[in-house]
Amino acid sequence: MIYRIEKFIFSLRSGHVNEKLVANTNLIFHILSILFIIRNIEHTDILYLFRSDIILAINTLQYLALFTLFLSVFINNKILYILNFLSITTLLNLKYGYNVEDLLFQITSLWIIFINVNKIKLFREITFWDNQEQRSGYIFLFGFNILITIFVSGIGKMLDPIWVGNYGIYYVMSLPWISITSFADLIRENELLVIILSKLAVIFELIVMPLYLFKKLRLFSILLLYLFWFILMFPMRLDFIGPIGIVSSFYLIAQINLSCKL
Amino acid sequence: MSSNFIYKVLFLIMCLFLFKVLLLENNYTYPENIGHIIHQENNNYKLTLFKTLQNYGNSIFNYSRLYLLNNFTFRILNFRLFNAQHIFGLYQYRVIHQLPDGTLIEPLKVFNEDLSSNQSATLFSSRYLQALLYSVSDAVRERRKNLSYDIPLYLNKLFKVICNYSAQKCSFKKISKHFIYVIPIDVPNSYIGSNKPWLKHKWQKFYEEDVTTGKASYHYVDFNDSSFFSTSKSTGFRY
Numbered sequence: 001m002i003y004r005i006e007k008f009i010f011s012l013r014s015g016h017v018n019e020k021l022v023a024n025t026n027l028i029f030h031i032l033s034i035l036f037i038i039r040n041i042e043h044t045d046i047l048y049l050f051r052s053d054i055i056l057a058i059n060t061l062q063y064l065a066l067f068t069l070f071l072s073v074f075i076n077n078k079i080l081y082i083l084n085f086l087s088i089t090t091l092l093n094l095k096y097g098y099n100v101e102d103l104l105f106q107i108t109s110l111w112i113i114f115i116n117v118n119k120i121k122l123f124r125e126i127t128f129w130d131n132q133e134q135r136s137g138y139i140f141l142f143g144f145n146i147l148i149t150i151f152v153s154g155i156g157k158m159l160d161p162i163w164v165g166n167y168g169i170y171y172v173m174s175l176p177w178i179s180i181t182s183f184a185d186l187i188r189e190n191e192l193l194v195i196i197l198s199k200l201a202v203i204f205e206l207i208v209m210p211l212y213l214f215k216k217l218r219l220f221s222i223l224l225l226y227l228f229w230f231i232l233m234f235p236m237r238l239d240f241i242g243p244i245g246i247v248s249s250f251y252l253i254a255q256i257n258l259s260c261k262l
Numbered sequence: 263m264s265s266n267f268i269y270k271v272l273f274l275i276m277c278l279f280l281f282k283v284l285l286l287e288n289n290y291t292y293p294e295n296i297g298h299i300i301h302q303e304n305n306n307y308k309l310t311l312f313k314t315l316q317n318y319g320n321s322i323f324n325y326s327r328l329y330l331l332n333n334f335t336f337r338i339l340n341f342r343l344f345n346a347q348h349i350f351g352l353y354q355y356r357v358i359h360q361l362p363d364g365t366l367i368e369p370l371k372v373f374n375e376d377l378s379s380n381q382s383a384t385l386f387s388s389r390y391l392q393a394l395l396y397s398v399s400d401a402v403r404e405r406r407k408n409l410s411y412d413i414p415l416y417l418n419k420l421f422k423v424i425c426n427y428s429a430q431k432c433s434f435k436k437i438s439k440h441f442i443y444v445i446p447i448d449v450p451n452s453y454i455g456s457n458k459p460w461l462k463h464k465w466q467k468f469y470e471e472d473v474t475t476g477k478a479s480y481h482y483v484d485f486n487d488s489s490f491f492s493t494s495k496s497t498g499f500r501y
Contacts, residue, residue: 009269171349239389
């Protein structure tokens with residue numbers, strides 16, 4: 001039984017890593033992270049209003065993150081990746097509230113370590129990966145981490161009154177501050193469209209993670225994920241979720257052997 | 263430690279957190295006194311699916327420190343995106359400052375007068391200020407329900423910080439008063455086509471702070487909103 005479970009877990013790895021794509025995504029992610037930390041610094045008063053006793057430590061962390069992220073744009077170094085992750089996760093866990101973009105920045109900075117660093121030496125040497133197949137496993141786990149979140153959201157919708165009633169999209173589009181007005185009006189005035197889109201939204205959230213577990217359907221699942229990020233960017237305009245989601249998902253593409261697919 | 267071992271362990275930990283969320287955290291907690299939501303009444307039986315299991319399981323997890331590991335790494339939590347708590351019982355806010363000559367200014371525009379979001383923001387801007395509407399809504403809701411309700415200290419502090427943050431954006435040195443105006447996001451409680459009930463309301467003064475004395479006071483707000491109150495409290499921003 002245990003052998004079978006192990007075999008299943010290892011069978012999830014694609015065995016392919018597009019190194020160029022990973023390297024380029026690292027670069028874009030670090031530039032985005034710099035912007036993200038700058039936004040964090042701009043809003044320090046509000047985000048850390050209940051941490052005034054350690055505000056000096058928070059400021060230090062913010063500038064440390066900025067410095068290490070800046071270096072990471074030019075240097076591929078494991079210490080920098082670890083420092084990036086530690087500073088980002090600490091800052092985000094100390095702040096007041098937690099948004100979706102925070103989640104994406106936190107988990108991306110975590111998985112970047114596993115994807116890019118093959119071994120680290122703490123008290124003893126820890127090897128993350130020796131070959132591309134093992135490395136692709138961490139890319140798979142990163143995607144799994146993102147998609148779990150969407151899957152959990154889908155389960156939440158199944159238990160939510162507005163989504164159970166198939167009118168979820170109607171209520172979301174009724175929030176005047178979220179979507180682009182003309183687009184929202186177009187959807188809201190058509191009841192059938194509302195019902196279809198609401199069902200599709202829940203189905204998408206429920207199936208995208210299970211699809212990802214199948215190697216043959218993984219590309220399709222990632223494409224669905226891209227569609228999701230684009231919808232959050234336009235017409236929803238949930239800023240920073242779209243851009244960071246799109247960039248993070250480049251890592252997921254890196255595990256797909258596109259030349260084979262095409 | 264071998265690489266295969268680390269991969270395996272990470273996968274299993276994530277599965278553990280996933281099952282914890284699915285089995286122990288998923289429930290329907292939206293308050294009953296929110297008012298008349300037709301869809302809730304029709305589907306209430308579906309919404310209490312996991313409750314019994316959860317009580318047992320959560321008591322086991324509460325003794326562990328695994329949540330710390332989870333929060334600082336994978337963050338596999340009970341993620342809710344656009345569920346009822348993001349829709350109902352919410353209020354938008356605007357921060358207005360009064361100059362000594364009585365002029366009103368609004369240097370920080372989070373929401374526009376028609377409740378739309380301030381679209382001058384770029385794709386790479388955060389939604390921190392917009393997300394504060396959940397905390398503001400907590401205060402307004404409670405206050406509307408009960409006039410003698412004391413706004414908690416953390417919300418008092420939040421209002422002061424928002425006002426100061428906005429004042430810093432202002433080029434005028436002397437400000438005599440800060441105000442926070444609110445308006446309900448009056449989302450219809452059943453399908454009514456493309457009507458926009460939220461447009462019939464007017465912004466009302468909720469919070470007032472005298473800059474010289476630092477004294478803050480709260481105003482009674484009364485909207486003829488068709489919907490309801492919600493007692494759901496946010497613990498900071500929501501997803």
